Amino acid sequence: MFIFSFNPLLLTMNLPLLGIFILIFFVSESEKRFIKFFSFTITSITFLSSLLLWINFYESTFQFQFLETYRLMLFFNINYTVGLDGISLFFILLSTFLINLCILISWETPKFFIKEYFLFFIFLEFCLIQIFCVLDIFFFYIFFESVLIPMFLIIGIWGSRERKIRATFQFFLYTLIGSLFMLVAIIFIYSIKGTTDLISLWFTDFSYNFQLILWLLFFLGFAVKIPMVPFHIWLPEAHAEAPTAGSVILAGVLLKLGGYGFLRFSLPLFPLACLYFGPLIFLLSLIAIIYGSLTTLRQIDLKKIIAYSSIAHMGFVTLGIFSLNINGIEGSIILMLSHGLISSAMFFCVGILYDRYNTRILKYFSGLGQVMPLFAIFFSFFSFSNISFPGTSSFVGELLILIGLSNISLILVSFALLGVILSASYAIWLLNRVNFNLLTTYYFTQFQDISRREFSIMFILSFVILWLGIYPHSFLYEISFSTLNLLKLLF
Template sequence: MLVFFTILPLLGIFPLLFIKKKNCVSIKNFSLLWSLLVLNSNVILLFYFDSSSTQFQLVYEIPWLQIFEYNIALALDSISLLMTLLTTFLFPACILILWNFNKVALTRLYMIIFFVLESILLTAFCSLDLLVFYVLFEATLIPMFLIIGIFGSRERKIRASYLLFLYTLFSSLLMLLSILFLYQKVGTTNYIALTTLQLDSLSEKFCWVSFFIAFAVKLPMFPFHIWLPEAHCEAPTSGSVLLAGILLKLGSFGLIRYNLCIFQDASAFFSPVVFTFSSLGIIYASLFVLQQVDLKKIIAYSSVGHMSLILLGIFSNSFISIVGAITLMLSHGITSSALFMLIGVLYERHNTRIIKYYSGLVQVMPLFSTFFVTFSLANLALPSTSNFIGEVLILVGCFFTNTWSVVFAALGVILSASYSLWLSNRILFGNVKSIACYSFRDLNRVEVALLLPFLLLTFFFGVFPNIIFWLVSFGTNN
């Protein structure tokens, strides 16, 4: 069942090849239906998942390289299940974003890239083998390189795609060396076998640093975040949604699954360093975002702050904070994706993302303004939203571990409220700047239908967070 689930997006490519390239409507309709089928298959897996078990479930081994007795293993635990649900939820949304995509010759290519990327991500989250995870971790770069480089919106898109590719590729080379070192030590790269591994102190620290650098760049952690704002600005809206919604979570997922669970002593040893960089990242991102004039850069830098807070929770040595970090991962994937969609709506209508050209939108775009204010408030962790639950759990769990980090993190939360309210006030209220924007169109039915599930999930997990707690508390292997 799990193997079929991970390759199901790839199976959708073959019917696309038989649809005429010029028939964009049929390509989009089929792609949307197939992505919803993948989402439904993931929901079915949810019913097969036993949250009372602490073991990996639906384990399946695929024989490969029998000369070396090497098998590829796939399995689910609660964290990977939540990440696959987030992934399969975002891809239909990205296809709906492309409903007005007018490049006939490239529509089918776009959908094929989407399905390839979705299959890679699902397999990465379900993988129980370090080497396979590394290959898939690197393989996500190719579809994203194409999405930004081919379908990007501005002239610097080639530079942005190379920044994303080179930063992640070179930062992961040490992780590959560590995986080969572990294979030489144990004779396997199976995750379950490696959790029982006892390494000497120096080897464990070297492996931890190698894995951490790879995942910190993907996260991205300050000061390895330079590629993220550039990639967001040049990516199309669907690329920004995937980048913020799920690809950044691949880094935090790797830190929880591998750094925290395999190298436990090294994680405790390096936690003060992580606390320092996390605190700096939260403050830096919150201050730097106040200087930005590009709407996408504002949300991008706010993502740096949120991911730094997640990093703080992961290495807090507190179960409450780790649960909060997982909750915030899920919440950030929903709220930041919605904000990028709303900014994409403005860019599609007016061909600019510079703040000074927008003012008084509440008078001419009331639906847009309602969604934008709601998601901005969720982004600053308003009570009753899912972000609030995640941030509070992180801060409460970290308080007894490192009080000063909590002080800086709380200051970052206050600053995030400042820039979120400033942004909403700047573009929504005041006099309409009709000189910059000649005509205004509010959200249409497709855009409202696209944003409504994000809104409902934001408040649903904020009011009923026990669903996430229940899964994480009992359905996690470590």
């Protein structure tokens, strides 16, 4: 039973719009301190309002909750419908949580166009919330593409190096071209079914051949976003050139849009095609896991190391999604949430080093545990979390995925376990190089440990990672009913 008479989803959706309106029309660019405090306040309130969604969420139901429908295009039978289930609930929480942290991370970073910088992050928050709550494939596509605009500008304007323009256009063109195939599929669905309402389409049968064609078109849109091999080329460059907060939100949430799309659209709409293309997904996922891990070992840029490790982790996610059983799907959702936290923390650690020493090249860092002990403790914890150490959030996700895969093929499990071994290899290698080698003062002579602001951000991320790892039931309970509903539509 809901505690509040109003719909907290509408509050969560509209708060970023209110913040954008106030910043644009009532705040001058010269009021830099107020811009930062106001941006942090509006994103904090948005995060708290998203917690109201969790508090008011009724777990034991298959139905969407907080439903609202607005008839915007009556002639075309296109309605703007929003609602939440257990899957989208936690992705909204992840988005509002990380955007709030991004404001804190960026407290001292932007030196110019400060108002525009924070505006783009608030607009990005608005688009992400819409993506995870909208229940119409036409509006989903609009917001799915809209996130490209603020990310394009964040990387292109506030990027860290000379190659940022090239990386920006690479990111934009790869993701835009992939999504155009999805637009073709949406137009085709509307032309034959006369609606774009997701819930109505869930109970509409597509012929086998149509499912194969439409699945491929949606796949191209989602695979670029994850990104799956061989659509991954844009990711390392985008991460390397993005500012720290840009990398945090890119790895933390934007990489999850493809996995969410598979869960929300590909599985329930095209179940026969999912079964048919399952072996292809397994092959591409295993290639991503092994290739991503081996390529990580060859990198010299700290951001690219984490970027390639993300490709490997998202390979586990796609394995879990297309295992088509409750353990695998729940594991993939938990792993996406976990990766959103851990990769964000790792990129933040790299950002701390870059802010102090203006480089991310690995050879310049050695023995930091002797001069930056607090940083070394957190970096060690996040590194072990990244290799799915028991008690951390990734362990729960990967374990459930492996259990789900064991119902399909032990060969798949064996190759996936090889990826676990390789991930431990590169993570421990990186940790040893940064924290535990001999301290060299050839490149740097002055060292500064983390500030109170940086400590607070790292502590919050550590707490949530441990919470999800030690007591995953608090998340899985809401996810389970939505996953069962998804499997009902599949079979």
